[in-house]
Amino acid sequence: MGKALGIGIMSGTSLDGIDAVLVEIEEREDNVDVNIIESYTQQYDQDVRNVLMDVCSPSTATIQKINSINMFLGKEFGNVVNKLLKQANVSKNDVHFISSHGQTIYHQPFNGESDLDVAGTLQIGDLSVLSETTGIAVVGDFRTADMAANGQGAPLVSYVDYLLFNHPNKSRAIQNIGGIGNxxxxxxxxxxxxxxxxxxxxxxxVIDEVVYRLTNGENNFDKDGEMASRGTINQQLLTKLMSHDYFKQEPPKTTGRELFGNQFVDEIFKGYGQMNPEDLVATVSEWTVLTIAQSYNQFFVGKGHKIDEAIIGGGGSYNPHLIKRLNYHLPEINIYTHEHFNISSDLKEAMAFAVLGFHCILGKYNQLPSATGAKRQVIMGKIAYTQPDALNRIDTLRRGF
Structure with a gap:
């Protein structure tokens, strides 16, 4: 098989914007080689981010808002792809596929009390709109296949982490610090x-939302951890945050804005909103670090599994304060970022979804039941195309060129 040209798109729980990568993928035995050719990032403007925040919250989401933003994002993702191709001077006719994570607006990994309240997940950014906007076949809506096999639909990048970071004599924790840590x-x-x-x-x-509120919307995040580094940790609040039931659950487990979104931050401000702003940011930052360190000690080291290296990705990898605190709480583990392995922390997840889409098109398994809790391996992803030539290009890929 030759080299496939694909595009991966990621829009994460931080709701900060869209990352797109143009990648060259070559399959070899049980592994793949992935080379990022070009990338493009577009931040969400505040109006879009506000609507996304609304549809992520049951108290403010409406059917009309979900319906409209789903179609809007499909086109917006497509516009980002077109800008990426123009920047790379690559024709759509040379691209075999797009693979889109979509924007998660609700994730419920467990059944509720009613027989009708079943586990489910919803990612928006319509696949057909994305295909029509670009003229390229699109793979997306990955999580539902894993949940159909009784998995939690997450974390999905673990499959690619295994392909990229398996080592003959080093045990590794590949840690993403995006909106959610995994x-x-x-x-x-x-x-x-x-x-x-x-x-x-x-x-x-939580750090981002706290900073946004404390700065009256002037800042969406704590750049370089500057506020946190000047603050003092409030042990009472930290103890309260660490007592959350989620941290007592055994893996596999997943979470999102359903637990730690705006309503959660509302409760923090009700009880501790009068704290010194820098102390509050320092405390929620320390909470993020402690949840990672405790998870390692509780579920890996405490069960006899060694960790030689922790490799940090996502936006949090660019926060020196978080990295410093991770080194403090995990002194026996060597802490690296993805950049140490020539992988962009910002673009890793977009690249990973390109790999997941590639395997979906080839009809190959692309998730790990040991990670998601699914009863068996499945092929995740749905494929959409609105023009015959888009279908022809993925058929060419399946035939091995």
Whole structure:
């Protein structure tokens, strides 16, 4: 098989914007080589971010808002792809596929009390609109296939973490600090059945929202951890935050804005909103770090699994304060970022979804039941195209060129 040209799109729980990467993928035995050719990032303007925040909250979401923003994002994703192709001077006719994570607005990994209240997940950014806007076939809506097999629909990047970071004599924790924190544990010389993965808890989500409120919307995040580094941790609040029931659950487990979104931050401000702003940011930042460290000690080291290296990605990897505190709480583990391995922390997840889409098109398994809790392996992803030539290009890919 030759080299496939694909595009990965990621819009995460931080609701900060859209990352798109143009990648060259080559399959070899049980692994893949992935090379990022070009990338493009577009931040959401505040109006879009406000609507996304609304549809992520049951108290403000409406059917009309969800319906409209779903179609809007499909076109917006498509516009980003077109800008990426123009920047790379690449024709749409040379691209085999687009793979889109979509924008998660609700994720419910467990059944409710009613027989009708079943586990489910919803990612928006319509696939057909994206295909029509670009003229390229689109793979998306990955999580539902895993949930159909009784998995939690997350974390999904663990499959790619295994492909990228499996090492013959080093056990690694691949830690993403995006809106939510999630970890993939890759033991030394492991096979796919040994991989463990779960959401450690909040990543940047609560920190970002606290900063946004404290600065009256002037800042969306704590740049370089500057506010946190000047603050003093409030132990009473930290203890309260660490007592959340989510941290007592055994993996596999996933979470999102349903637990740690705006309503959660509302409660923090009700009880501690009069704190010194820098102290409040320092405390919620320390909470993010402690949830990671505690997860490692409780679910890996405490169960006899060594960790030689932790490899940090996502927006949190660019926060020196978080990295410093991780080194403090995990002194026996070597802490690296994805950049140490020539992988962009910002673009890793977009790249990963390009790999997931590639395997979907080829009809190959692309998730790990050991990570998601699914009863068996499945092929995740749905494929949309609105023009025959878009279908022809993925058929060419399937035929091996």
């Amino acid at each position: 970890v993939t544990y890759v033991p030394e010389n492991s096979n796919s059945d040994q991989i463990q993965s779960f959401d450690t808890g909040p990543g940047n989500m």
